[in-house]
Amino acid sequence: MRLARKRLLSWYRANKRAMPWRETRDPYAIWISEAMLQQTRVETVIPYWERFLSRFPDVHALATADLDDVLGAWAGLGYYSRARNLQAAARVIDQDHGGKLPDDAETLQTLPGIGRYTAGAVASIAFDRPEPVLDGNVKRVLARLLGIRKDIGQSATLERLWEEAGALARGPHPGDLNQALMELGATVCTPRAPRCESCPVSQFCDAWAKGDAESLPIKARKKAARKVEAVTALVVRRGKALAVRRPSRGLLGGLWDLPGGDLVAGETPRAGLTRALRERAGLEISRASALPSQYVDGSRSARRLRGSQMARPSRNLLPAPRQPDRQSTRPAHLADRPILELTGR
DNA sequence: AAGTCGGGGAT
DNA sequence: ATCCCAGACTT
Missing domain, CATH: 1.10.340.30 (Hypothetical protein; domain 2)
Structure with a gap:
């Protein structure tokens, strides 16, 4: 050798x-x-x-x-x-x-x-x-x-x-x-x-x-990843969206995120959203609707929003849907801002 | 020994 | 789709 x-x-x-x-x-x-x-x-x-x-x-x-x-x-x-x-x-x-x-x-x-x-x-x-x-x-x-x-x-x-x-x-x-x-x-x-x-x-x-x-090398095949359904809420008030800090352990630990969470077995998205907002943000939903599809589709980070519902929507406060920035190498993780300033009209 | 934890490029 | 990437840590 x-x-x-x-x-x-x-x-x-x-x-x-x-x-x-x-x-x-x-x-x-x-x-x-x-x-x-x-x-x-x-x-x-x-x-x-x-x-x-x-x-x-x-x-x-x-x-x-x-x-x-x-x-x-x-x-x-x-x-x-x-x-x-x-x-x-x-x-x-x-x-x-x-x-x-x-x-x-x-x-x-x-x-x-x-x-x-x-x-x-x-x-x-x-x-x-x-x-x-x-x-x-x-x-x-x-x-x-x-x-x-x-x-x-x-x-x-x-x-x-x-x-x-x-x-x-x-x-x-x-x-x-x-x-x-x-x-x-x-x-x-x-x-x-x-x-x-x-x-x-x-x-x-x-x-x-x-x-x-x-x-070579020989390695055992990985098991298929388990699939989970999740909901995410865009809670808007006075032109700002609510963000919550994720637990320091686990997925995306310690980062800021939109409130939401995984659905439990048999739970509807609407029920899961209600539960997640209560647990993660201490909020009771009075009104919610699904986001427009062009808002939740189109980019990897935006996929986190797919299937989500919006609590207390206010059309006047929603920004225009933006095209995903494919040049950016930095996904829209919410690392250091408790409140997101919404841009657009 | 098996699961969990990200995001992206290559095939 | 699947594998893999200058792995570490928990269970």
Whole structure:
């Protein structure tokens, strides 16, 4: 594997993509990138990372910020517990670690939101520690390279993969080696149609020799997602719409949202709306009607309104239906405003 | 070991 | 439609 290691490193130096966090050695900045990159593509993260770093340039700035400002900077990225954990960890670092990130994986992993992967990533990339990473890319690369033909969802297989990743991490430039594995998985050793002819380690690859790279790694099929029906109300008074804060746990935790909720089995939308408004906003509906279809259709974020009904409608206060802004990369999450100003006539 | 948690791109 | 993405956390 020593030969493969050298090939991976030289391939990485020649082929790595430009990423802004690859221009810094600041452990804080690298940590933020790793938190944002969890289950999130590089291209999506880049603009968020730039904005986040200019708004919260160091641990102390993040530790002392308002949570709503942090959630606002995160709005649109998804998995919002990451933002909550990020600030919680920043406060621990600020108070218990002198504002400096711990430089070892074991201590890093004690912080909220930092698991085995992120601890290894920060330790190796920011602190040159010989710690492995095992993300979706590395699982795929190693399963193919080593011909691991067992379900990678099983804990025994996962442990084997961590073991192999650990063996590769030991040696010079562990951070670059780890990034080389991930970069290879993202650009060459892809889930479908892998570019094996461009792979620097194909000659060592078991799956390449057997010709079954695309069938690896093996993972159990996911169960179909359960379907839920939900209602959302647009409660308008004096040109403003009512927003409520969602519970800090669960879906879109801690974000502002229009009042509403999931229907229980057998419940009509109208009954569910009445119940949701009473529970979530302490309101009793006197009058409600369905929103016009052009208002609830047409964009991903607006789909949350589909099937909804409007409490206490007032045509004079409703804005003209707006075309969804397809240029915007930031969905209309209501991160930091309890009351929405309605624009339009 | 299985569920939950987002949003978006690729196929 | 389905899979996947530089995963972490709860149950």
